[in-house]
Amino acid sequence: MRGLRLDRLRVMRGGTLLVDLDLDVAPGEVLTIMGPSGSGKSTALAAIMGTLGPGVRQSGRIWLDGRDVTGLPTRERRIGLLFQEDVLFPHLSVAGNLGFGLPAGVRGAERRARIETALEQADLAGFADRDPATLSGGQRARVALLRTLLAEPAALLLDEPFSRLDATLRAQIRTFVLERARQKGLPVILVSHDPEDAAAAGGRVVAPAEGRGSTPEGT
Amino acid sequence: MRQRAGGLLRQAPRLTLALMLVPVAAGLAGTIAPAFGLGGTPGLQSFRALADWPGLGAAVRLSLVTGLAATGLSLALTLLILALLPGGRIFGAVLRLLSPLLAVPHAAVALGLAFLIAPSGWIVRALSPWATGWDTPPDLLTLNDPAGLALIAGLVAKEVPFLLLMSLAALPQTDAPRRTMLAQTLGYGRAAGWAFAVLPALYAQIRLPCYAVLAYSMTAVEMAMILGPTRPPTLAVQIALWMADPALAERGRAAAAALLQLTLVLGALALWRTGELVVRRVLLGAAARGWRGARLDRLLRPLTLAATALVLAAVGVGLAGLALWSVAGLWSFPDSLPQTMSLRIWREAAPDLARHAALTLGLGAAVAGVALILALACLEAEQRHALSPSSRAMAVLYLPLIVPQVAFLPGLQVAALGLGLDGTPLAVAAAHLIFVLPYVFLSLSAPWRAWDARIGTVGAALGASPGRIFWRLRLPMLMRPVLTAFAVGLAVSVGQYLPTLLIGGGRVTTLTTEAVALSSGGNRRVVGAYALLQMLLPAAGFAAALVLPALVFRRRRGMRAA
Numbered sequence: 001m002r003g004l005r006l007d008r009l010r011v012m013r014g015g016t017l018l019v020d021l022d023l024d025v026a027p028g029e030v031l032t033i034m035g036p037s038g039s040g041k042s043t044a045l046a047a048i049m050g051t052l053g054p055g056v057r058q059s060g061r062i063w064l065d066g067r068d069v070t071g072l073p074t075r076e077r078r079i080g081l082l083f084q085e086d087v088l089f090p091h092l093s094v095a096g097n098l099g100f101g102l103p104a105g106v107r108g109a110e111r112r113a114r115i116e117t118a119l120e121q122a123d124l125a126g127f128a129d130r131d132p133a134t135l136s137g138g139q140r141a142r143v144a145l146l147r148t149l150l151a152e153p154a155a156l157l158l159d160e161p162f163s164r165l166d167a168t169l170r171a172q173i174r175t176f177v178l179e180r181a182r183q184k185g186l187p188v189i190l191v192s193h194d195p196e197d198a199a200a201a202g203g204r205v206v207a208p209a210e211g212r213g214s215t216p217e218g219t
Numbered sequence: 220m221r222q223r224a225g226g227l228l229r230q231a232p233r234l235t236l237a238l239m240l241v242p243v244a245a246g247l248a249g250t251i252a253p254a255f256g257l258g259g260t261p262g263l264q265s266f267r268a269l270a271d272w273p274g275l276g277a278a279v280r281l282s283l284v285t286g287l288a289a290t291g292l293s294l295a296l297t298l299l300i301l302a303l304l305p306g307g308r309i310f311g312a313v314l315r316l317l318s319p320l321l322a323v324p325h326a327a328v329a330l331g332l333a334f335l336i337a338p339s340g341w342i343v344r345a346l347s348p349w350a351t352g353w354d355t356p357p358d359l360l361t362l363n364d365p366a367g368l369a370l371i372a373g374l375v376a377k378e379v380p381f382l383l384l385m386s387l388a389a390l391p392q393t394d395a396p397r398r399t400m401l402a403q404t405l406g407y408g409r410a411a412g413w414a415f416a417v418l419p420a421l422y423a424q425i426r427l428p429c430y431a432v433l434a435y436s437m438t439a440v441e442m443a444m445i446l447g448p449t450r451p452p453t454l455a456v457q458i459a460l461w462m463a464d465p466a467l468a469e470r471g472r473a474a475a476a477a478l479l480q481l482t483l484v485l486g487a488l489a490l491w492r493t494g495e496l497v498v499r500r501v502l503l504g505a506a507a508r509g510w511r512g513a514r515l516d517r518l519l520r521p522l523t524l525a526a527t528a529l530v531l532a533a534v535g536v537g538l539a540g541l542a543l544w545s546v547a548g549l550w551s552f553p554d555s556l557p558q559t560m561s562l563r564i565w566r567e568a569a570p571d572l573a574r575h576a577a578l579t580l581g582l583g584a585a586v587a588g589v590a591l592i593l594a595l596a597c598l599e600a601e602q603r604h605a606l607s608p609s610s611r612a613m614a615v616l617y618l619p620l621i622v623p624q625v626a627f628l629p630g631l632q633v634a635a636l637g638l639g640l641d642g643t644p645l646a647v648a649a650a651h652l653i654f655v656l657p658y659v660f661l662s663l664s665a666p667w668r669a670w671d672a673r674i675g676t677v678g679a680a681l682g683a684s685p686g687r688i689f690w691r692l693r694l695p696m697l698m699r700p701v702l703t704a705f706a707v708g709l710a711v712s713v714g715q716y717l718p719t720l721l722i723g724g725g726r727v728t729t730l731t732t733e734a735v736a737l738s739s740g741g742n743r744r745v746v747g748a749y750a751l752l753q754m755l756l757p758a759a760g761f762a763a764a765l766v767l768p769a770l771v772f773r774r775r776r777g778m779r780a781a
Contacts, residue, residue, distance in 0.1 A: 051676055054605055074679035081680035087673050090777030091695045100691065101681045133776035151681040 001066045002027050004079075004155045004187040009060035011040070011047050018056070019044045020209040025155070025187035030178060030203035032190045040208035041191045045159055048189065049081060050074040064154050080153030080186075082177070084160045086144035088132040094119070094143055095128035101151040118146045122176075137165050141173045149180060156181050158190045160197070174200055229604050231596035235656065236615045238593070242631055242653050243618050247481075249630025254474035265471035269479065272472070274451025277365075282454045282483055285367040285447070286437030287490070289374035293436075294429060296375065296530070297382040299523040301390070301421075302399075302413035303516065309524060313383070313531075320380040320534060322706070322757035324714030326731050327750045329373045329445040330738055331537025334544065334747075336369060337362045339552050341540050347553035356552055363449050370447040374439065376530050378432045382425065388665050389424035393417050410519050411512025414502060422495075427613065431620035433491055434484050438623035441716035441735045454480050458625045462632070462721060473629065481626040488621075538754060545747035564744040571733075576752050579713055579729040582644060583756065586651045587708030590659040594704065595694075597660065598667045602675075603685055616660060619653045624717045632721045642726035650718040651711075659708040666700035667693075696778070698771065702764035710757030730756070 004025040011019035018040035025031045035041055046052045048062060051074055061070045062077075069077045088097050098115045106114060119125050122142045132140060141161075148156070158177065165173060178201065181188045190201050198205045254265045269275065304310040335341050339356035347353040362369050395417045402412025422429075438455040447453050452460070454476060461473035505512075544550075548559030565572070600606060631650060635641040670693055678688040694701065719732050728736075734749035772778035 049676065049680065051679075074676065075682050075684060077680075078682070079680060081677060083673055083677065087671070087677050088777075089674065089692060089696070091698075091772055091775055093774075100678070100683070103682065131775050131777070147681065153680075157680075 001063070002185075003029075003065065004189070005061075005063035006048070007061040007063060009044075009047060009062060010058070011043050011052065012057045012059075013043075013055060017209050019047055021206065022060075023204075023206065025189060027185040027187055028182045030181070030188040030190055030201040032192060032198040032201050032203060032205045033208055034192055034195070034198050034205050035207045036193055041193070042159070044208045045157060045191050048157060049079060050077055078152070078154040080148035080151060080156045082144060082148055082156070082158045082161045084163055086140040088140055088144060088147075090133060092132070093128065094124070094130045094132055094135070097132060097143060098147050098150055101147040101149075103152065114150065118150060122146055138169045138173060141165065141169075142176065145173075145177050145180065149184065153186065156186045156188045158188065158192075160192050160194070161190070163192075163194065171200065228596055228600045231593065231600045232606065232608070232612070235593045235597050235660075236612060239619050239653055239656055240615050242650075243622050243627050245634060246627030246630035247622065249633045250474055250477045250627055251481075251630070252474070253471050253633075254478050265475040268472040269475040272457075274457065277448075278451045278454040278457055279479070279483065281367050281448060281451075282437050282480065283487060285370050285374070285443075285453065286433055286484075286487055289371045289378065289436040290429065290433040290491070292371065292375045293378040293382055293432060296379050296523070296526050297386060298414075298418065299410070299519060300379075300383065300527060301386055301395075302410050302417075303520050303523050304527070305396075309527065313527060314387075316531060317380055317384055317387075318703075318761050319758060320531075321384060322710045322761050323377075323534065323538065323754050324710070324731055324757065325373075325377050325439065326441045326445065326714065326716060326735050326738075327538065327541070327754045328377050328534055329442045330734065330746060330750045331539075331541050332369070332373050332376065332533055333362055333445055333537075333738070334540040334743065335533065335537045336372075341536065341555070344553045344555050353553060363447060365448045365450075367447055367453070370439075370443055370453070372533070373442050373446045374436045376534050377442070378436065379530055382428060382432060385425050385428040385661075386421060388661075389421055390417075392424065393420040395421070406513065407511050408513040408516045410515050411505075411510065415506040418502070419499070426495075427617045427621075430488055430491070431617055433487060434621045434623055437484055437487060438480060438625055440625065441731070444735060445738050454483070455623065455625045458629075459717060459720070462625075462629050463725075470629075477623075477626045477629060480623055484621075484623050484626075538751075541747040541750045541754075543747070544743045545745075545751050547744060547747075564748050568745055568748055572730075572748060572752060575728060575730045575733050575749070576756065578644065578727070579731070579753075580709075580756055582648050582651060582727075582729065583709040583712035583760075586648050586655050586712045587659065587705045587760075589648075590652060590655045590708045591663070591701065591705050593656060594660040594663050595667075595701075598664060599689060616657050620657055624654075628717055628721045632724075635722055641722065642724035644727050647719055647723045647727045650722040651715050654715060654718065655708045655711045658711045659704045662707040663700060663704035666697060670697060699764065699768040702767060703761070706757065706760035706764045709760040713753060713756050 006021045006023055009021045033041055033044055047058055052058060061068055095115050102111060119127055338359050338361055398416035399413050402416045440455050440459045443453045443456045458473050458476045461469035545564055546560050547557035548561035550557035635646045640646040674692055675688050678692050714731060716731050716735055719729050730749055730753040734746060734753055737746045
């Protein structure tokens with residue numbers, strides 16, 4: 001079965017239920033987990049990524065394209081992640097950042113070609129040797145997405161992506177990201193506190209500990 | 220295989236702690252045993268021999284007074300600087316000079332200070348003969364004074380930078396600027412408000428460094444040999460003299476004295492702890508009464524500025540004096556500057572200097588390298604296995620800094636003799652490692668832990684293994700603090716005197732042991748050359764830690780120092 005399935009995924013701290021999700025995200029679909037800060041959004045994200053710290057208890061399973069990834073370390077889950085900020089590696093060039101995402105099996109000329117192609121498709125041709133610190137916010141955001149996609153993920157997780165960008169740029173980047181994800185047929189989970197993000201994503205919206213998802217009116 | 224590597228890494232913190240705990244414990248046991256005549260005729264004759272030494276009372280008093288006074292003054296000046304100077308230009312200068320100051324070995328600071336305050340030193344020369352009328356060096360005990368004032372001054376000059384560094388690392392967790400401002404809006408003076416609002420949180424973090432300073436100040440050997448009284452010397456110096464006695468006749472007495480020294484340090488620590496509680500009560504009482512202390516600042520601020528300037532000038536001018544002496548030709552009293560300059564000393568001593576510098580650098584680089592690998596393994600294990608260091612582990616980290624060197628090195632010397640390792644560079648390196656490890660770990664741990672964890676998460680989400688994240692992301696991104704920790708380790712190793720002397724058995728001699736040995740001979744030109752090199756090696760390490768990352772990442776704006 002293709003897509004991402006959260007099978008009664010629950011996270012408890014002490015007696016408090018922080019996360020309670022039971023749903024499927026189909027390939028190309030966008031699901032938004034929305035709630036104010038402190039509502040368990042980042043805990044849900046950490047549970048899906050496999051980066052939960054000590055002091056919490058997790059139950060339920062996470063399935064990705066029919067694989068049970070619940071017990072796997074982050075690096076073997078094949079879930080791509082985009083943070084609020086772009087988190088580019090400051091010590092590597094743009095090409096170095098993209099190369100870090102590319103699987104090691106891709107070698108030599110093909111490696112360079114893949115990076116060049118990716119940059120061209122994002123209107124960043126000729127940026128390979130640039131220092132990431134010299135890029136604009138929008139360019140950095142695009143590099144971060146390219147890096148994630150080059151790692152060939154099977155799903156995409158967006159953590160309030162690009163909320164630091166100004167409104168126009170943010171809409172542009174959001175469209176860019178979501179279009180790419182749909183093209184590649186990736187199930188996408190968007191974590192946000194901003195209703196505008198959810199509306200633009202156009203999919204179902206759930207709260208972190210709400211159980212089954214609700215569909216916003218008008219969609 | 221992978222499992223085993225993971226298992227090894229997981230054991231790194233335990234292994235590292237054992238590397239510090241076992242030598243200290245074994246050394247203590249080995250030092251104390253001969254005091255009771257173990258190995259010969261058991262009994263208390265060693266203690267009787269010690270009691271018969273006429274200098275005992277004075278040596279004990281010196282150890283206590285110089286240790287407590289130096290620690291008290293160092294802590295007071297450190298706290299005053301932190302409370303009163305932030306925001307000013309002087310504070311920026313102090314911050315910039317901190318690393319170079321820390322890099323200067325104790326012996327070099329002491330030698331520089333000695334050149335400054337000796338009866339034939341720069342201060343007297345600057346005032347003679349026009350103000351003093353002296354044509355020959357006066358017969359004054361400005362150096363090696365029986366009260367140990369010169370020794371206290373030297374210790375303060377060296378320990379204030381250390382306490383400042385430890386405090387600066389702890390300050391961000393105390394929310395100091397906001398608390399100070401809040402106290403000031405309530406009408407408190409800057410010093411009083413800081414003492415009420417910031418000091419309690421800060422002191423809890425720098426308590427162990429303070430204990431280390433107290434233990435060190437009471438038992439410092441090389442500084443006391445250069446600056447301290449001579450008849451009798453401090454207890455620690457006397458122990459070192461007895462220990463180094465080639466006849467082995469004084470071993471029992473030295474062991475008894477080492478046990479006494481350990482007891483004295485423990486007693487002084489207890490006294491210090493009592494002082495902490497008293498000061499705490501006084502502070503709490505004053506705060507509860509709402510004592511604003513607004514007028515205190517007018518008195519304390521000039522005092523702080525003067526004391527800070529004095530410390531910086533004493534070290535800076537003293538070291539300049541060392542450098543000048545090493546190239547001085549004819550320089551007779553009371554001239555302020557040499558009549559002629561000459562590189563004769565450097566030429567003549569070049570082969571010896573080069574040999575000692577090479578060994579010092581080799582030892583230091585090897586020890587700092589091993590310490591760095593262990594510290595990195597500990598921190599990486601902490602990260603991968605979600606371990607958190609207990610306060611007991613932190614205490615073990617400070618153990619080699621708090622247990623007096625004279626109380627456990629003699630035991631280690633005996634162990635090295637037994638293993639046939641005494642007098643080998645390997646044994647000396649192992650002894651250095653005990654003292655280098657804590658400093659390297661303390662220097663590296665804060666920036667290592669402060670690394671943005673999201674970078675690691677992004678790396679993992681891109682499919683990178685923990686090893687790849689370590690080698691390709693964390694290590695290069697933290698190149699500057701890693702190299703700085705290495706430079707700290709190098710500086711600590713270069714500065715080691717007693718471990719080199721005792722474990723090296725006179726066959727492994729470094730710039731430091733040579734500089735101290737030559738200092739009693741009175742040839743200032745040679746001493747100046749040795750002390751200058753001794754200072755330059757660590758300085759080169761710190762310079763490399765600054766320049767290399769800037770060079771490697773010259774095209775990465777995001778990697779520049781914040």
